[in-house]
Amino acid sequence: DIQMTQSPASLSASLGETVTIECRASEDIYNGLAWYQQKPGKSPQLLIYNANSLHTGVPSRFSGSGSGTQYSLKINSLQSEDVASYFCQQYYNYPYTFGAGTKLELK
Amino acid sequence: QVTLKESGPGMLQPSKTLSLTCSFSGFSLSTSGMVVSWIRQPSGKSLEWLAAIDWDGDKYYNPSLKSRLTVSKDTSNTQVFLKITSVDIADTATYYCARGLMGTLDYWGQGVMVTVSS
DSSP states (O other): OOOEEEEOSEEEEOTTOOEEEEEEESSOOTTOEEEEEEOTTSOOEEEEETTTEEOTTOOTTEEEEEETTEEEEEESSOOGGGOEEEEEEEOSSSSOEEOOOEEEEEO | OOEEEEEOOSEEOTTSOEEEEEEEESSOTTSTTEEEEEEEEOTTSOOEEEEEEETTSOEEEOTTTGGGEEEEEOTTSSEEEEEEOSOOGGGOEEEEEEEEETTEEEEEOOOEEEEEOO
């Protein structure tokens, strides 16, 4: 299985700040990576797919980048509604695997 | 409008078989490339992909649970099922189904909580 190592586990940031979450795969996943946002008590929602493509309806302050084994999610100008947990997922190979998650809070 | 909804027993005893149903609308599982996956999430933890079935009826399983999982779909392609045999406390989680297209899970159900307890 491909292991996904996500960091940091938690993050505290101020409104308007830019935050970055990283994900490292145990092998090359050829941009087969997605990012999800999950708010408390809700199901995950797709933000980014193919490492850098924005899913329909997702605000443009969210962006993804990376290649090979290293990927990142950036949130520009943090808003209060961005408080959530974020997960990366590789879909290059079955079984799909997820990162451990990053809990984003407001400072 | 794409919607998915999971249903299940809520609670069951250890060693029993867990049966889950994913009822969906707004897309056809017979469309080339379409997949429905099952994912679970213990409270406060990350997500674990369990199984998937695609438009062609091909099935994919997480090797860590493969011997206990069976995924299937109905002939009308509006429901997908997951069975997990010999459940124990570690199977307590919220179970989600999600539509997959080219690997991404672009629409998720609301999830169903399952508690395994004697």
